[in-house]
Amino acid sequence: xxAATPSNPPPLLADPPPGSGTRARIxxxxxxxxxxRGYAGTGLKQVATDASAPFGSIYHFFPxxxxxxxxxxxxxxxxxxxxxxLGLLEERDDPVDAVVHAFDSAARDLVASGYADxxxxxxxxxxxxxxxxxLRGAAADVFAEWIDGGxxxxxxxxxPDRARDLASAMVMLVEGAFLLGRTSRDPEPLRxxxxxxxxxxxxxx
Amino acid sequence: xxAATPSNPPPLLADPPPGSGTRARIxxxxxxxxxxRGYAGTGLKQVATDASAPFGSIYHFFPxxxxxxxxxxxxxxxxxxxxxxLGLLEERDDPVDAVVHAFDSAARDLVASGYADxxxxxxxxxxxxxxxxxLRGAAADVFAEWIDGGxxxxxxxxxPDRARDLASAMVMLVEGAFLLGRTSRDPEPLRxxxxxxxxxxxxxx
DNA sequence: GTCTATAGGGCGATAGAC
DNA sequence: GTCTATCGCCCTATAGAC
Numbered sequence: 317x318x319a320a321t322p323s324n325p326p327p328l329l330a331d332p333p334p335g336s337g338t339r340a341r342i343x344x345x346x347x348x349x350x351x352x353r354g355y356a357g358t359g360l361k362q363v364a365t366d367a368s369a370p371f372g373s374i375y376h377f378f379p380x381x382x383x384x385x386x387x388x389x390x391x392x393x394x395x396x397x398x399x400x401x402l403g404l405l406e407e408r409d410d411p412v413d414a415v416v417h418a419f420d421s422a423a424r425d426l427v428a429s430g431y432a433d434x435x436x437x438x439x440x441x442x443x444x445x446x447x448x449x450x451l452r453g454a455a456a457d458v459f460a461e462w463i464d465g466g467x468x469x470x471x472x473x474x475x476p477d478r479a480r481d482l483a484s485a486m487v488m489l490v491e492g493a494f495l496l497g498r499t500s501r502d503p504e505p506l507r508x509x510x511x512x513x514x515x516x517x518x519x520x521x
Numbered sequence: 522x523x524a525a526t527p528s529n530p531p532p533l534l535a536d537p538p539p540g541s542g543t544r545a546r547i548x549x550x551x552x553x554x555x556x557x558r559g560y561a562g563t564g565l566k567q568v569a570t571d572a573s574a575p576f577g578s579i580y581h582f583f584p585x586x587x588x589x590x591x592x593x594x595x596x597x598x599x600x601x602x603x604x605x606x607l608g609l610l611e612e613r614d615d616p617v618d619a620v621v622h623a624f625d626s627a628a629r630d631l632v633a634s635g636y637a638d639x640x641x642x643x644x645x646x647x648x649x650x651x652x653x654x655x656l657r658g659a660a661a662d663v664f665a666e667w668i669d670g671g672x673x674x675x676x677x678x679x680x681p682d683r684a685r686d687l688a689s690a691m692v693m694l695v696e697g698a699f700l701l702g703r704t705s706r707d708p709e710p711l712r713x714x715x716x717x718x719x720x721x722x723x724x725x726x
Numbered sequence: 727g728t729c730t731a732t733a734g735g736g737c738g739a740t741a742g743a744c
Numbered sequence: 745g746t747c748t749a750t751c752g753c754c755c756t757a758t759a760g761a762c
Contacts, residue, residue: 353561353648353652354561356562357648359736361736370747371748372745372747381738381739382739441704442559442644443559445703446557447558456706484717488693488701489693491697491700491701493693498646499647499664500661508686508689509689512686515720516720543728565755565757566754566755575728575729576729577728577729580757587756
């Protein structure tokens with residue numbers, strides 16, 4: 317029996333529940349567009365259209381405009397994504413099984429989204445790293461939290477210093493696998509990443 | 522003594538040699554801007570300015586406009602980047618040493634560029650994967666060539682099936698490490714990726 | 727063939743009607 | 745507070761002078 321309920325949560329960027337307020341719909345549409353098309357590639361007109369909201373409402377709820385919307389998106393979806401991954405890791409008792417299961421689950425979600433949704437932060441981070449210091453810092457904070465959270469999880473199974481390298485490797489493999497998987501429209505990179513991560517964990521125990 | 526000369530090649534996106542033709546300067550400026558700011562974030566006006574070329578010359582040399590320039594950049598810098606990495610791997614006789622050396626060298630280059638230059642293809646790939654099928658395909662071709670090239674190199678030291686997973690892991694770790702390193706302005710992710718890659722290679726022998 | 731001027735459209739942001 | 749019209753700017757692409 318698994319260690320926790322297979323929660324099977326809704327995708328991070330799925331449609332918002334019916335009856336959501338205007339602000340929630342704007343946040344949601346912005347998060348999806350930013351994640352899929354990047355910062356410069358996303359237009360606020362499109363955000364308003366996708367959110368079924370009037371254009372002016374964006375500035376009513378987010379007076380800081382595009383930058384405020386983007387920072388809110390990075391700082392919101394970042395922790396959500398980590399929670400999703402940690403939840404997947406809890407669905408198996410054995411840590412090696414858990415890692416493989418998490419990557420396999422991510423592979424299925426990637427295919428289910430039509431290869432549209434990978435990491436909600438990576439595209440934004442690369443887009444702004446050279447042009448927007450505030451947003452670069454927000455993305456850096458998110459990645460640091462992921463590595464800290466991963467280090468805590470791996471510390472349950474290996475020594476703390478090894479746990480940190482494992483957490484770094486996990487984040488890097490996830491990011492690289494989403495990049496290759498989305499670009500090649502192929503779930504195999506995520507499965508290969510899971511196998512490599514399993515090898516690294518086994519070697520560290 | 523090392524297996525090959527430590528060539529210490531110029532950075533992939535350094536300034537073009539003096540006396541280069543207009544076409545070469547345009548290609549070079551475009552490659553650097555696309556790699557650093559992405560597809561939507563790069564303006565052709567800026568390309569012309571950086572290349573010290575008249576705006577119209579872009580369309581004289583690249584009649585296909587922005588898309589042609591971008592595809593040329595992906596298909597040109599992709600193989601150059603692989604050649605650079607394979608060259609680094611030849612600078613050490615022991616394969617584990619070679620892998621660690623390549624990542625350490627990449628870490629130094631990243632710092633030297635002010636955290637501006639990582640993978641020349643990744644930012645473009647994520648930018649266009651959902652909006653431009655031609656450029657997505659070009660990036661997918663490049664990544665596939667990298668994995669094939671890496672598989673050939675690792676096949677000198679491990680069995681072919683293991684070599685492929687190692688090559689995939691290497692590409693994914695490089696991409697993830699550049700993402701984290703550029704975003705956090707820290708060379709440590711690249712060094713950590715090198716350690717993990719060394720562990721994976723050692724476990725496969 | 728090199729280079730300039732401009733067309734045509736989309737952008738982020740804002741003012742102000744209701 | 746919700747929504748629309750519009751401003752000024754920058755974009756890609758092209759036409760045409762030289």
